[in-house]
Amino acid sequence: MHFKQFLTSLTLLFFVNILVAQNYFLEKYEPFNKDIPSPEEFLGYGIGEYHTRHDLIVAYFEELAKVSDKAEIEVYGKTHEKRKLVMLRVSNKENLTNIDDLKQKHLNYLNSVGDEDYSALPVFVNLGYGVHGNEPSSAEAALLVAYTLVASENPEILNYVKNSIVFIDPAINPDGRDRHTQWANQYRSNNLVSDNVEAEHNEAWPKGRTNHYWFDLNRDWLLAVHPESQSKLNWYHSWYPNVTTDFHEMGTNSTYFFEPKRTSALTKPLPPKENYEDLNNMFAKYFQKSLDSIGGFYFTSEAFDGTYPGYGSTYPDLQGGLGLLFEQASSRGHVQDTDFGKITFPFTIRNQYVSSLATLQASVENKDFLRKYQQDFFNSAKAASAKNGVAAYEISEKYDNNRKKAFVDFLLKHNIEVYKKNDQSFIIPLNQPQKRMVQTMFETNKKFVDSVFYDASAWNVVDFYNIDYKELTKSPSLGEKITETSSLVKVEKIIKTNYAYILDWDDYNASAALYFLQTKGLKAASAFKPFTIETTSGVKSFNYGSMMFPVSKQTFDSNKVYEIIAEAQEKFNVPIWAVNSGMSSKGIPLGSRDFIKVDKPKVAMLIGDGVSPYEAGEVWHLLDTRIEMPITKIQLHNFNRVDFSKYNTLVMVSGSYYQLDSLKLEKLQNWVKEGNTLVTIGGASKWAVSKKVVAEKLVVQNKDSVAKRVSYVNAAEDIGKQRLGGAIFEVDLDVSHPLGFGYRDSKIPVYKNNLTFIKSSKNIYSTVAKYTNDPLINGFISPKNLDLLSKSASLIVSPIGRGRVILFADNPNFRGAWYGTNKMFMNALFFGSKIRVPKG
Incomplete structure (x- = not known):
């Protein structure tokens, strides 16, 4: 087909009658059982005529499970906004009747106990759609696939x-899908408008791509932060499908993408070569044939x-x-108009x-190959020798048990085997089915076969949690296998005192406990x-930042103070100690001037167009979820209407902030000068310096006097190399500074993606x-950017009047x-107002 024909086919779709449009999808697979309602009959409109709300998708799946013995529906989780996460299980009646037996036989292959009759079982296929809410065509296709x-x-x-x-x-x-669905249907005209600048095609901030908290869930399979991903992982590790699809959309002027992907940048990719060569090329022939046919x-x-x-x-x-990515040009x-005519929603579906x-x-048609491949995969995970002779990893954390527990929780979400060595240390052996996931969590890479990354180039999650670890060349005898973590943090129950x-x-949950206690009036x-x-x-030794609650200084009697303290300890499982005297055996006494009252944070954040959602x-x-601290989210277009005196801390994340003209900038600066704290992250720190909000300077590259001549065809690659998609670096932290309180080691990893x-x-x-x-711990950074990094700081406090700006060059919350x-x-939120920058 030539592009002229392609244009014609797109334009014809725009005028096609909606009844005929359903045949446009389905006619190849006729006849259909008339007792099963089609999506059009159930919804009251044809697929592609409107964007379908999630509750209607779920309702249709429930209807299919009700009227057919070929379908069963499972609710495997809920979103932040309490929408159902559902899985429609489809097969013939015999298979579904024996599903438990088939599942067990399938899992037996993973444990190397399945026989070699690979054709005896059906293949398990997970068709996954719609991880990005404003890429809606795939969920509509899911309705058609289910019906078919x-x-x-x-x-x-x-x-x-x-x-x-x-x-x-x-x-x-x-959650993101319904945000986009509401937008698209809200602006839909009876006489469809294809103009690119039409409101229907241009969502308002933060758009529907992300989930409730504006996270990209397609990056969360590994990090498992959100209930959507956690529920999916729990489901995934109970079934281990042979094939999983991941349907997306891309720019309107693109066409369609299917795998193989661009070659992995890792010198030694963790998946076997059969995965990214044999299987991908095998499946690509089917995609080529099916798309050529239309x-x-x-x-x-x-x-x-x-x-x-x-x-x-x-x-x-x-x-x-086998994971499979598909990318469809989006309407x-x-x-919507494209360079080659109009692209319609039905076409994308x-x-x-x-x-x-x-x-x-x-x-x-290749189920035997897929099943044998999966069995071999797990066999090789247990049999293959460890990289660089590593047999196991030992993790330890002496001072922060809740952060350590969070890391062990994270490993268990991925079905990784963890064994307890003692109260501080755990062993993660490589000789286990999830060996490759263990390598993912711990191994570092500084050399790559490519220097352009679609996303992050570093993800050894042990550094995300700042957990000490060491490589073991011999696997030690394994102790108790950890299956749950509720008992990993044991705090001694607080004893009542009349003193303090x-x-x-040091504990990760200390911030949440402090805010809770402040909210209760302590x-x-x-x-x-x-x-x-x-x-x-x-006798106990306490680090910088430890919080003291003097009983006699409270507005409550000692019994009420104890009740509140005990409630906080139980709620957040934090170490709290009672003392009966203010005299220390070492260091400052409790009446020292170096005990400084900490005010309750009153935090706001600027959001809206131009700000990174x-x-x-x-x-x-x-x-909201860990500290249980409310934060006021202020739309930039409301800036002049805001009484900032209600807040003592303002957060600005990366963004252009083009809405802040000179008068608004002056209002912001005056607010800081009055003694308040502005916290900037990443691009916002660069903005604050360039707008002279602070008297700091950026590190800039010395430009060559004579520009070099390079080939045009390499422009995208050359420019891409200078991006910093995400790498991990080591910084030297002043642990005596209020921003460093709660840290014991001055050398810590940070994440930089700007x-x-x-x-x-x-x-x-x-x-x-x-x-x-020598800052690079893991990931890719170009020599040019590494030179700039080596001359720069990661975290600075810059005074303005009686206030200060805390500038994070990196992203502490990535x-x-x-x-x-x-x-x-x-620390910036709780201690910002107490930071007095000495002249020096």
Whole structure:
């Protein structure tokens, strides 16, 4: 088909009658069982005529399960906004009747006890759709796929149903989908408007791509921060499908993408070579044939690298399955102009529908290969020698048990075997079915075969949690296998005192406990120097930042104070100690001037057009779900209407902030000068420096006087190399600074995914964290950017009048997973107003 024909086919779709349009999808698979309602009959409109709400998708799946013995529905979780996460299980009656037995036999293959009759079982296929809410075509295709498999009496479909168990997940991100669905239907005209600037095609901030907290769930398969991902992982590790699809959309002027992806940038990819070569090429022939049959244009291999293991199309590759990515040019509404004519919503849906059925065909016709491959995958995980002779990893954390528990919780979500060595240490052996996932969590990479990444280039999650670990060349004898973590944090129950209580600030949950206690009306003072003191449980040493609650200074009697303290300890499982005297055996006494009262944070954050919804969502999620601290989200267009005197702390994440003209900038600066705290992250720190909000400077590259001449064809690659998609670096943190309170080791990992490079402050006390001499821990950074990084600071406090700006060059809250640097951000909120920058 030539592009002229392609244009004509798109334009014809725009005028087609909706009744005929349903045949446009389905006619190949006639006849259909008339007792099974089609999506059109159930919804009252044809697929592609409107965007379908998630509750209607669920209702249709429930109807199919009700009227047919070929379908069963399972609710496997709920979203933040309490929408159902559902899986429609489709096969023939015999298979579904014996599903428990088939599941066990399937899992037996993973444990190397299945026999070699690989054709005896149906293939398990998970058709996953809609992880990005404003990429809506795939969930509509899911309705058509479900109807086809349940209702079609065509021999081809009957064969698929007989030889497969199909799990249809119509929308992995229902919250984002409904946000976009409401937008598209709200602006839909009876006379469809294809103009690109039409409101229907241009959602308002934060758009529907993300979930409730504005996170990209397609990056969360590995990090498992959100209930959508946690529920999906729990489901996935109970079934281990042979094939998993991941349907997406891309730019309107694109065509269609299917795998293979661009070559992995890792020198030694963790999935076996059979995965990214044999299986991908095997399935690609089916996609090519199916799209050729409808005159579809497509591309493959030249984009969407599979390096990051946390996508819906890459995580299955580390579980013995085949993950498959599809990308469809988006109509972003119901019809939109492109360079080659009009692209319609039905057109985008059809490509996803056709590729779904091609996936089933390929899976059924190669099920023996897929099943043997998965069995071999797990056998090789247990048999293959460890990289660099590593047999196991030992993790330890002496001072922060809740952060350690969070990391062990994380490992268990991925079905990784963890064994207890003692109260501080755990062993994670490589000789286990999830060996490749263990390698993912711990191994580092500094050399790559490519230097352009679609996403992050570093993801060794042990550094995300700032957990000490060491490689073991011999696997030690394994102790108790950890199956749950509720008993990992044991705190001694607080004893009542009439003098004072001390909260250990080293603990990750200390911030949440402090805010809770402040909300209950208790007054707290923080130790700006360490001390050792006799507690009711013996002599204890306390670090910088430890919180003291003097009983006699409270507005409640001692019984009520104890009740509130005990409630906080039980709620957050934090170490709190009682003392009966203020005299320390070492360091400052409890009456010292270095115990400074800490005020309750009153936090706001600027959001809206031009602001990164990802970073804003990370802040919101951290405060809302872990600290239980409300944060006021202020739309930039309301800036002049806001009385900022209600807040003592304002957060600005990466963004352009073009709405802040000179008058608004002056209002912001005056608010800071009055003694308040502005916290900037990443691009916002660069903005604050460039707008001269602070008297700091950026590190800039010395430009060559004579520009070099390079080939035009390499432009995208050359520019891409200078992006910093995400890498991990080591910084030297001043643990005596209030922003460093609660840290014991001055060397900590940080995550950088921006090009914000700030010079160390001229004030010798203001640079709180600076990159070390050899800072790269894991990931890719170009030599040019590494040079800039080596001359810059990671964290600075810059005074303005009686206030201050706290500038994070990096992102301390990246994707909700950086437990190791969250504390620095929380310190900025709790201690910001107490930071007095000495002249130096």
